[in-house]
Amino acid sequence: MAITRDEHIRRCKQRALEYLNRGDCANAITSMLSDLSKHDETRELGNHMAPLGLLYAINQDFRDCRRFIEGFRTDE
Secondary structure, eight states, X not given: OOOOXXXXXXXXXXXXXXXXXXXXHHHHXXXXXXXXXXXXXXXXXXXXXXXXXXXXXXTTOHHHHHHHHHTSOOOO
C-alpha cells in the first residue's frame, strides 16, 4: 500500500533532521531532496526547491537548513 503525501513528507523530514542533528548540513538537504523525488506527489516540489536547499547546504547555514526542511508542510 502506498503511503500518503503527508506521511511521505514526515518521513523525509525525519530522516533529513537526523543528518542535521549530527551536524551534517549537506546530507540533510540532499536527503530531503532525494526522498522528495521518490513520491509522485512530492517530486515536483523537491525539484523546484532544490536550488534554495543546495544554497543553504553549500553555505553550511544550519539555521536555514533546518527552516528549509521543517518548512515542507503537511495537512496535519
